Amino acid sequence: MIWPKLVFGGFGRRGLEAVIALGVLVFASAIVAGSLMVIEGARDAIARAAQADRPDLVQVKSRFNRAVFETPRSGNLPPLTLPVYEPLIDPEKVTAAAADATILARQSFLRNVVSGDRFLNVYIFGIDPEQEPKASTFSVNRGRFLRRDDGAVAVVDQASAQALGVELGGTFSVRKADGHDLVLTVVGILDRLEFRYPPPRTVEAPSLISGSSSVTSGVFVTLRTGEQIFGRTTLTDAVIVARTPEDVPAVVDRLREAFRLEPGVFVSESYTRFRRKVHDFVVTLGLFTAVGAVTAVLAGSFGANLLHDVYADRRRQYAVLLALGFRPMQSAIAGIVFGLATVGTAAVLGSLAALAFAPRHFAMPSIIAELGTTEPKFDVLIVALLAGIALATLALGMAPTVLQLQRRAVAANLSEERG
Amino acid sequence: MMIAVHAVTKTYLRGRQLITALQNVSFQIAQGELVLLLGPSGSGKTTLLNLIAALDRPDRGEILVDGLNITDLSRSAAAGYRNERVGMIFQSYNLLPQLTALENIVLPLVPAGRSNQRRAIELLEAVGLGDRSTHRPSELSGGEQQRVAIARALVNEPALILADEPIGNLDDENARTIIALLSDACRHRGKTVFLVTHNREMVEAADRVFEIRAGSLTSIESQAISLARQLT
Numbered sequence: 094m095i096w097p098k099l100v101f102g103g104f105g106r107r108g109l110e111a112v113i114a115l116g117v118l119v120f121a122s123a124i125v126a127g128s129l130m131v132i133e134g135a136r137d138a139i140a141r142a143a144q145a146d147r148p149d150l151v152q153v154k155s156r157f158n159r160a161v162f163e164t165p166r167s168g169n170l171p172p173l174t175l176p177v178y179e180p181l182i183d184p185e186k187v188t189a190a191a192a193d194a195t196i197l198a199r200q201s202f203l204r205n206v207v208s209g210d211r212f213l214n215v216y217i218f219g220i221d222p223e224q225e226p227k228a229s230t231f232s233v234n235r236g237r238f239l240r241r242d243d244g245a246v247a248v249v250d251q252a253s254a255q256a257l258g259v260e261l262g263g264t265f266s267v268r269k270a271d272g273h274d275l276v277l278t279v280v281g282i283l284d285r286l287e288f289r290y291p292p293p294r295t296v297e298a299p300s301l302i303s304g305s306s307s308v309t310s311g312v313f314v315t316l317r318t319g320e321q322i323f324g325r326t327t328l329t330d331a332v333i334v335a336r337t338p339e340d341v342p343a344v345v346d347r348l349r350e351a352f353r354l355e356p357g358v359f360v361s362e363s364y365t366r367f368r369r370k371v372h373d374f375v376v377t378l379g380l381f382t383a384v385g386a387v388t389a390v391l392a393g394s395f396g397a398n399l400l401h402d403v404y405a406d407r408r409r410q411y412a413v414l415l416a417l418g419f420r421p422m423q424s425a426i427a428g429i430v431f432g433l434a435t436v437g438t439a440a441v442l443g444s445l446a447a448l449a450f451a452p453r454h455f456a457m458p459s460i461i462a463e464l465g466t467t468e469p470k471f472d473v474l475i476v477a478l479l480a481g482i483a484l485a486t487l488a489l490g491m492a493p494t495v496l497q498l499q500r501r502a503v504a505a506n507l508s509e510e511r512g
Numbered sequence: 513m514m515i516a517v518h519a520v521t522k523t524y525l526r527g528r529q530l531i532t533a534l535q536n537v538s539f540q541i542a543q544g545e546l547v548l549l550l551g552p553s554g555s556g557k558t559t560l561l562n563l564i565a566a567l568d569r570p571d572r573g574e575i576l577v578d579g580l581n582i583t584d585l586s587r588s589a590a591a592g593y594r595n596e597r598v599g600m601i602f603q604s605y606n607l608l609p610q611l612t613a614l615e616n617i618v619l620p621l622v623p624a625g626r627s628n629q630r631r632a633i634e635l636l637e638a639v640g641l642g643d644r645s646t647h648r649p650s651e652l653s654g655g656e657q658q659r660v661a662i663a664r665a666l667v668n669e670p671a672l673i674l675a676d677e678p679i680g681n682l683d684d685e686n687a688r689t690i691i692a693l694l695s696d697a698c699r700h701r702g703k704t705v706f707l708v709t710h711n712r713e714m715v716e717a718a719d720r721v722f723e724i725r726a727g728s729l730t731s732i733e734s735q736a737i738s739l740a741r742q743l744t
Contacts, residue, residue, distance in 0.1 A: 095615055095622055103610025413606045416567055417620045417664075418595020420588050502569065503590075504562035507606065 099414070099427045101434075107406045114399035115439050118486060121392030122443020122479055123450075128385035129478060130451050130469035132378055138467045139374040148338040148367035150228060151194075151345055152290050154330035155181050156357040181357045182328040190351040194344050197224045197332040200319035201292055201311075204267055206257065213256055214298040216311035217247075217267065218288070219319015228289040228332045231313075236261045236281035243315050248281035252310040256299040267312075270324030277314065286310070290332060338364055366463065373464035380460065393486045400435065400490025404428060408494050412506035415498075425495070432491055436483035444471070444479060513578055513597065513671040513704040515541040515564060520573035522559055522727075533559040534570070535727040541720075543671075546698040546705040548718035556727045557708040558603065561674050564706065565600050566590035577672070595623050599665035601675040605657045607649040607664075613656075614645040617664045628667070635663035638693060640686065654681040662690055666697065673697060673705045679714070691717050 104111060184198055200219035205212045222239035225231075231238055231248070239248050249257065257265050259279050266274040291307040294300065302309040320326050333348070335341045341364035352358040407428065414424040448471055456466040498506055522534040533556040541547050551557045562568040563575055566582045567590075574583050582593060594600065599620075607616045617632040636642055639659035641652075649657050658681045665673060673694065679687035695717050697703040707714060715721055723730050 095611065095619065098610045098615070099608070103608060105609070409606075410608060413608060414619075415587075415591055416565070416594065416600060416602075416606065417623075418591050418598075418668075419623045420591045422588075423623055502562075502567060504559075504567035507567065507602070507604075 096427075099410075100430045103410065104403065104407075107403045110399045111403050111435060114396045114403070114490075115435055117392050117399065118396045118436060118439030118483070119442045119446065121388050121396065122440045122483070123446040124388040124392075124443075125385045125482060126444050126447035126471070126475055126479060127451050127469070128381040128388070129475040130447060130471055131381045131455055131467065132385075133470040133472055133475060134455060134467035135374050135377040135381075135461070135464060137470055138464055139370060142367060142370050142464070146363040146367045146370075147228065147289070148362075148364040149335045149341065150289070151333040151335065151341060151348065151360065151362045151364075152330065153182060153187060153328075153333065153348055153352070153358065153360050154290070155328075156359070181355050182331060182352075184326060184328055184331070186351045187328070187331050187333070187348070190347040191333045191344060192347065194336060194340065195224060195227060195334040197221060197228055197334065198316055198328050199225075199330050199332070200316065200323050201329045202319075202322060203296065203298070204322075206265060206267060214296050215253060215257065216292070216298055216308050217319070217322065218311050218313050219316045219323070220313055221316050222313075224334075227334050230285065230287040231283055232285035233281045234284035236279070238281055239313060239315055241315060243280070243318070245275055245277050245318060246280045246314070247277040247318075248283060248313045249279055250283040250286045250299075250301055250310050252299040252301045253312055254279065254282050257312075267322055269322050275318075275322060277312070277318075290330065292330075338367070369463040373461040376460050377457075377464065377467075389482050393482055394489070396436075396439075397486045397489035400432065400487065401493055404432075404491055404494035408498060408506060409509055411494070411498055412503055412509075415503045416507055421498075424498075428491060428494070432487040436487045440479045440483040444476070447471070513543050514576075515672070515704065515706070516576040517560075517564070518574050518576070520560075520563060520570040520575060522556075522563065522568070522570045532727050534563075534729075537573070537724075537727070537729045539722060539729060539731070541704060541706060543704055544698060544702050545719045546695060546717060547707065548714055548721045549706065549708045549724060550710060550712065550715075550721060551708075551724035552710060555724045557710075557724055558676055560724065560729075561676050561706070561708050564672075565598050565674050566593050567600075591623070595620060595668070597671050599668065599670035599673045601662050601665045601673070601678045603676040603680065605649070605654075605661040607657055607660060609649050612646050612648055613641060613652065613660045616649070616660055617667050620664060620668045624668075626668075632663070632667055635666055636660075639663050640689060655683065655686055658682060659686065659690065662693070666693075671703060673703055675705065675707045677709055677711075678707065679709070679711065687713075 187196055198221055202217045204215055204217055206215045221241065223241050234251070239246070249259070254260070259265050261279055261282055263279050264276050266276045269275050286301055286309065288308070291309065294306055294308045299310040333344055335344050341362050345360055345362050348360045352360065411424045411428060414427065415421065451469045453468065454466045455469050517537060517539050520534055520537045524531045524533055537560065549557050549560065559568070563570055566585055569583055574581050577597065582590065585593060608619065611619065614632055614636060617635060618627060618629065621627055633645065636645055639662055641656060641659055644652060644656065652660065658678065662678055665675070675694065678694070679690050682690060691714060694705050694707070698705045720731070
């Protein structure tokens with residue numbers, strides 16, 4: 094029972110200062126942890142925004158970024174004629190304007206396809222199978238994905254496959270612009286599809302995500318097959334992947350210049366909005382770093398000063414231990430364990446307080462309007478920073494006592510009057 | 513335990529003033545001797561004791577304890593030396609306030625991971641405080657604290673006992689008990705005892721007596737000791 098008494102006993106009135114130091118450090122830890130949680134939440138939000146917004150992408154699309162034309166070939170429904178919108182995007186212009194950026198050329202169509210004794214609307218996308226995964230995600234469940242040299246083959250997602258009544262290796266026919274049918278063989282079935290910049294969903298068609306306003310299901314063919322169906326090389330839309338997000342403004346300028354005489358072609362990017370989010374993040378980071386840093390410095394130094402008083406008062410006790418034959422490290426352990434227990438308890442209680450009282454969703458519309466609501470997060474980085482602040486406080490509080498014990502002879506420390 | 517002090521000088525800087533606490537002090541103490549160091553306050557008695565206990569280092573000279581030059585020891589080695597060989601009785605007791613009397617006595621055994629409660633209780637009874645083992649220093653009188661400090665100095669059976677004014681706060685009866693205890697340690701258990709005091713009544717128990725004045729040591733001749741013994 095001697096060691097616990099050596100570590101925690103005999104503080105007298107300085108015990109109150111130790112308790113106040115603990116309280117101050119709990120408060121400081123809670124503020125710092127709360128600030129860091131907001132920063133971490135904002136960091137998470139900006140990382141998710143970078144993933145979702147893809148600031149390195151530029152979209153070029155025609156007014157209706159799909160070609161819609163067909164008349165039902167069979168069935169009892171009355172003939173229905175849908176308008177055909179001519180895409181205006183010349184792939185050569187896109188190539189020239191994009192310079193060294195990667196181009197994901199696309200053709201998308203809405204076709205009526207006969208399926209058994211009925212027909213249905215299906216979205217067909219002509220894509221470059223090697224480039225398109227740079228912007229979209231295709232998860233092949235069965236079979237394989239498209240290859241650039243593929244001919245009349247298609248990859249369909251589960252929803253479209255079910256609607257068409259086809260399985261892997263099955264076929265279905267699509268009417269080409271020249272009036273002939275093209276029979277497509279299914280070589281792959283997708284179970285998950287995240288198609289970047291999908292066209293709006295305007296008619297009843299298979300869908301992987303019910304209720305979505307965008308197309309979430311379709312038939313994917315190579316661009317070459319798409320050109321066969323469409324009967325022309327012009328694109329319905331294209332996605333440009335800039336080498337870096339910072340290249341985006343220049344790419345956008347060149348594309349807008351290239352298509353300035355074609356009002357039906359639109360160039361859009363998310364870089365500008367993402368930059369505003371980054372700005373909001375930087376403001377959030379700066380504000381809460383300042384709050385955390387000022388709190389850490391002021392409360393930490395106050396706590397360190399209180400700990401210093403406690404240690405200074407105990408200096409004679411450590412000298413007595415040395416005089417009785419305790420090795421310097423054994424004597425130091427009594428002080429270090431006390432300090433670690435104090436600052437460690439403060440850091441844990443502060444963290445718990447921050448976790449208990451921090452809001453699940455945090456928003457400051459005045460400064461983080463674009464970044465939006467963030468979810469404060471407590472992670473290992475915060476634990477490390479709190480531990481660092483706690484240890485720094487302890488080191489500052491202990492240092493003068495340690496230095497004095499180290500520099501002066503034991504006899505001199507023993508003869509020192511009690512503080 | 514044989515102690516040889518060779519030409520030891522120790523100075524302090526007090527403010528801007530250089531104080532010479534010890535000036536070229538040399539003497540030897542043989543094993544089993546009880547040596548008394550007399551001198552007025554501020555003459556350097558405690559400084560000399562601290563140097564022999566390796567609580568401080570001399571500016572010049574060396575101190576050999578059984579051939580070991582303790583002035584060259586590292587802090588850790590000096591702590592080991594004190595713990596294994598020295599029992600120190602401080603003038604200001606230096607008891608830890610949060611520990612009971614018994615725990616204070618056991619304290620020197622802690623660094624080596626030993627615990628000899630029986631020996632501590634024996635010593636507590638030997639100094640007349642058998643019924644005060646659970647009392648804290650604040651609950652003891654100055655004399656009682658002094659006796660706890662004496663018991664603490666003896667608990668790890670040190671070969672050398674260094675005592676700074678060990679009976680300064682004791683009444684006559686307790687002083688005689690403590691002197692008997694230290695004499696017994698010296699005569700029957702072969703301990704070397706070096707006592708610092710300004711009380712000439714202890715001369716009777718000593719084998720040799722030194723006197724220190726203004727940092728310089730002189731040995732009091734046998735006749736003078738006898739005279740002092742007769743006077744007391």
